[in-house]
Amino acid sequence: MKKLTTIALWTLISLAGAAGLAVIAFERNEPINGMWFIFAAGGVYLVGYRFYSAFIAARVLALDNSRATPAERLEDGRDFVPTNKWVVMGHHFAAIAGPGPLVGPTLAAQFGYLPGTLWLIAGAVLGGCVQDFVILFCSIRRNGKSLGQMAREEVNTRGGMIALLAVLAIMVILLAVIGLVVVNALKDSPWGMFTLALTIPIAMLMGLYMRFWRPGRVLEASLIGFALVLFAVIAGQWVAASPQWSQVFTLSGTALAVALIVYGFAASALPVWLLLAPRDYLSAFIKIGVMFALAAGILLVRPTIHMPALTRFVDGTGPVFAGKIFPFCFITIACGAVSGFHSLISSGTTPKLLTREGHARLVGYGAMLMESFVGIMAMVAACALTPGVYFAINSPSGIVGGTAEAAAATISSWGFAVDAPTMHALALQVGEKTLLNRTGGAPSLAVGMAQIFSHWIGGQRLLAVWYHFAIMFEALFILTVLDAGTRVGRFMVQELLGHVWKPLARTGWYPSILFTSALIVGAWGYFLYQGVLDPLGGINSLWPLFGISNQLLATVALVVATTILIKMGRLRWLWVTLVPMVWLVIVTMTASYQKIFHPDPRIGFLSAAAQLTQQLGTGAIAPDRIAFTERLIFNNKLDAAVTAALAAMVLVLLFESLIEWYRILSGRKQAALQEAPYVATRWAEGD
């Protein structure tokens, strides 16, 4: 009887998922409800988790609950701590969920809701979750070693170095692009700027509280911080309404970029307890709350999706970013489906906390499904906007024009009706001077979220407060990534420079701290600044660069995972990691090639540089713009070189792995796994 009930339940879940997929894939005549996205994603995720992850756990990895995990064998109360699986899942999810799954799907909505949604679902179930799960398993079996260490030991030394360089490169590009998202969300926005600026003293106050008054009382400090942040969101409207104070907090894009660069340097050099850690605690606190609230909001409001399934921009002429669905939809979605960055978390803190090997399934596979679901929610929020409004917010002035009238005319000519009074009214409703040309995804997502939340609580009266709450939420945890990323980047630079001059590797030596902080901040700051100056909005060039580097890191992780599976003798199930790996290689190599060599200047960096050079040569550039144009030419060439370097690194790793696989499979080399020896657990089943 129980078996029959189970079969009936899973049949129902599968049918709900299939019905959701069918509606979002085939409905063309009228707007559909956002609930179908929830059915489609929820159904597929549950089936994927129940059956595919169970298959991987049992057949491919053969997880062994009788085997003691590093948390048990090496327990030290600090790094290695046996922890409840639901708590580890919470930790892991809080660590992997960043701005990527919010921004990527919002940008990819320019193709229509269908391509991005399908990739979010399929990519996560067959690629991203598999990567996170397998790398977590590999790290557990190796005492919690990092991806770089595993690449060095299981592939070769160069593999480890490539992983380290890839991580450093992705870090620099990631920090630049998320910085740009913040700049575009806050420029000329006194309310938003005031709220975010106030989070700095609030974080410092929390830091002092947890350091001196109530050491380690994170929950108390977070609650105080949250109350103060809410006050800052509300107080922002008074600042925006004041003629004097609104002037103080109205910053241009370039001024904001400089402020972010200075802030990043300070966060990297200051003691971690003062700014970085309290902001991180506050961000995690708000992040978990907002994710649940957004899910509940979508379920309650059931928003109508106004974006069509496919837009005319599938042909590659999109205003948000240039390029066709293949490969750019996959590159743009990135983190919500597959994220190379997750492999660093899966081989970082998480493997040191698990009490059973079997828990890797829930934590590795399950947490990534949740992250993908966040991406689906972002897609729903973005597509609930009318397409005209979506494109007015997300298109750069270089394409649609700088005035509301010009933008409305251009966007309407594409078939997406919008007019200047509508955009003015919407800007007024959310408490902004303008919403035009706010590229980067954050403002349009904030408008979508605010519409969902205000439908639920407060109506139109609270739309502006909800909008700025959403902007604060996005900016807050982007800054958390910026703080933490800059600091880790600084450690990496110190490690690398320590080979040149040993004192530079000392993480507590202030001259080295200042020097290496300046280097890492200078690197991402340069890309950020060039993005702000870019007439196409910067996101057009930087987000694909970030997506490429992220997916290349995922390729590195899947190469390592495949190598380990070969050494384990699991040849029959090799396709589990090999298929997503081959797909990522095809996608990223095609995207890299197109970003470098494509003849369309909006896509290819080199053709953009050539076009500008030609304009300089023919005298088409005004004299006062010559220096600026020369800088744009240099930036495009630099972007091309960075893309080529990233692709070359992965090709080298891939080539060397293929040789290694051939040698093992042909019997020329004995497969030597670097696993820790088996030790039986001391804990009874169910502990």
Add this chain to the structure above:
Amino acid sequence: MHLKSLISNFRFLLWWFRQVLGDAAYENYMRSCRTAALPVMSREEFFLDSLRRRYSSVSRCC
């Protein structure tokens, strides 16, 4: 019965939230120290040590 299960669910949620946020980290550490007979740090020392370890490797994702 219904109220009891509601209270129990709320308690679990609070416990989970404290664990995930790191609010209960010192209590967990003390438990580990007792189990594994490790030297004990004060709450403040432990807090600073945990921050130092947490932010010396990639701890936040994109």
